[in-house]
Amino acid sequence: MxxxxxxxxxxxxxxxxxxxxxxxxxxxxxxxxxxxxxxxxxxxxxxxxxxxxxxxxxxxxxxxxxxxxxxxxxxxxxxxxxxxxxxxxxxxxxxxxxxxxxxxxxxxxxxxxxxxxxxxxxxxxxxxxxLSGDGLVIPIADLKDNCVSAYVKISDGCDRFCAYCTIPYIRGRYHSFSQHEIFDEVNHAVGRGAREIVLIAQDTGRWGSDLSPRSSLAQLMSDLADEWPDVWFRVMYIQPEGITDELISAVKEHDNICSYFDIPFQHANERILKSMNRKGSGTQFLDLLARIRKQIPSATLRTTLIAGYPGETEEDFDELCAFVEDAGFDYVGVFAYSQEDGTKASLLDCQIDEEEKAYRAQNLRDLADSLSSVRVADRVGSTIPVLVCGFEEDGQLYGRAQCQAPDVDGVTYLDGGNPGDIVTATIDDTLLYEMEGTMS
Ligand code: SF4
The missing domain is CATH 3.40.50.12160 (Methylthiotransferase, N-terminal domain)
Incomplete structure (x- = not known):
């Protein structure tokens, strides 16, 4: 043909x-x-x-x-x-x-x-x-019409080789997309009505380190926020090493960069982290969170944790729970460790049985829910900007505040506004992670 x-x-x-x-x-x-x-x-x-x-x-x-x-x-x-x-x-x-x-x-x-x-x-x-001449252009962001929020990928691959993770084998070595490509994607999404851009990658904090000239996530976020002052920018999956003072300052200095830090710590016990081929300790992570809160007291903090990693003793798990209690996260994603072929962790001989892994993961989830729901309830009475997203199937209008990332953190139900508007609402009530607001 x-x-x-x-x-x-x-x-x-x-x-x-x-x-x-x-x-x-x-x-x-x-x-x-x-x-x-x-x-x-x-x-x-x-x-x-x-x-x-x-x-x-x-x-x-x-x-x-x-x-x-x-x-x-x-x-x-x-x-x-x-x-x-x-x-x-x-x-x-x-x-x-x-x-x-x-x-x-x-x-x-x-x-x-x-x-x-x-x-x-x-x-x-x-x-x-x-026929010759059927040229293609670099692909851009979300195709959906009337989409007020769009994901934009800023890099692909990962070089960290965490011992439990298959991503580096599946996605290959880390490479940043150029600022030009990212700006094109954002421009396209904004042109289609996006009022929030969510920057994603396996390792967002490394962005720019492999480019010539070198750049940084902080610089990228600042440039994006300056170019589109009416659009919210949010970044997900910043590894602890990627949280620099420069990045914290960039977030602090721009109202349209969400004060939202999604930092996958994975564990708090130093020995387990080392076995995971990751750096740090619970103490260092608490220091990092304090550093963020010192600059931005209202910062929203999210993390991801793994329960039941090979060799995790009950004491190690208790240490992880204590870390969650001390950290005061707004949101915690919990995964039971999964033994994946081809990874170093799958070869460790101290695997924990499935039932115990699931039990620990559920315990950690319950603990995180009980702590985070109190933090969410503390927002009652506050007046905050909310991006109106659309209608639920039952016709209820909803949006998201800067403290709520799409797909993971719940939504804010509203009594007015049109999709795409950023309105000011006073939070009247909360239910676990959902909030309810009245337009001011
Ligand atoms: S867990 Fe994340 S940082 Fe670690 S290897 Fe996988 S993708 Fe990279």
Whole structure:
């Protein structure tokens, strides 16, 4: 088949598993496809091609992705060969050629590092030959219309090689995207109505260290905040080493940079952290939090922790719980340790049984919930800016304050405002992580 850009090609539906970083990758692939003549479909069962963008950083995520793949393989259109199934993302990167034998229903595989080739992969599947001059542009941010919040990826890969983590093997070595590319993405998202940009990556705090000339996350955040003063900027996943005085100052000096620090500490016991191939100790982490609070007393603090890491004794777990009590986090994400093939931690001989890991993780979650809900309740009576996001299925208007990151921290229910507005609201009530506000 020969193709010119005036024609419309096949329809493509995406099913995206995993985290926001994968959502961004799907958006990138979707944009490339649309710019190359493909149509997007919201209905996987009716689409000509279904791309399952998989997540595989832990076994549970892999199993969910396999389930999604098998569901698509069961579609009549796929089973009878009318539609094609393509498996993209982390699973092809992690399992390589082995996967092709395991999933014969799939017509194509696109690993993370080949996602920019998605058009040629689909063209090959459909036997399309393009006329010369069908150029592509660098893909940008979220495609969704009326989206008041957009994720923008600022780098990919990771060089830290935490002992339990598969990401460096799946996503490859760390590399920053250029400031120019990031500005293009933000510009595009803002042009589509975004009032909040959430910067994400596996290791956001390292941004700019590999660029020439070198730059820093603090510099990037300041430049973005100055360029778009009416847009909120938020950054997620800053490793402890990435919290510099320069970054804290940049947050403090800009009202439109959310005073929100998402720092994945993972544990507090020094021996466990060392075994994880991570630096620091609970004491050092508490000092870091104090340093942030000294500059920005109202800063929102979020972390991620792992319970049941190999060799974690009951005393070590108690130390982790005590750390959570002392730190005063606003939000805590807790994961039970997952033993992943190919990682150093999976070879340690002091693995903890599944039941005990789940028990510790739930205990830690319960502790964090009980502490954080009190902090959230302390916001009652405060008057704060809230970004109006839209309506819940039951028609309730909701937004998010700067202390609430999308998808993880709950929302603020409102009595007025239009999606995309930043309104001022007084918090009247809270329920666990949700807040309720009245417009001032
Ligand atoms: S910093 Fe994060 S992504 Fe990188 S190896 Fe450690 S846990 Fe994995």
């Amino acid at each position: 020969e193709y010119s850009t005036a024609e419309e090609l096949a329809s493509v539906a995406f099913i995206t598993m995993g985290c926001a970083k994968n959502e961004v990758d799907s958006e990138h692939m979707a944009r490339r496809l649309v710019q190359s003549g493909y149509a997007l479909s919201d209905d996987p069962e009716a689409a000509d091609i279904v791309i399952v963008n998989t997540c595989s950083f832990i076994q549970a995520a892999t199993e969910e992705s396999i389930e999604a793949i098998l569901q698509v393989a069961d579609f009549d259109s796929v089973a009878n060969g009318e539609s094609k199934l393509v498996v993209a993302g982390c699973m092809p990167a992690r399992y390589g050629a082995e996967l092709e034998g395991e999933i014969p229903e799939a017509s194509g595989f696109v690993a993370c590092d080949r996602e920019s080739d998605i058009v040629s992969v689909l063209d090959d599947l459909l036997g399309i030959e393009r």
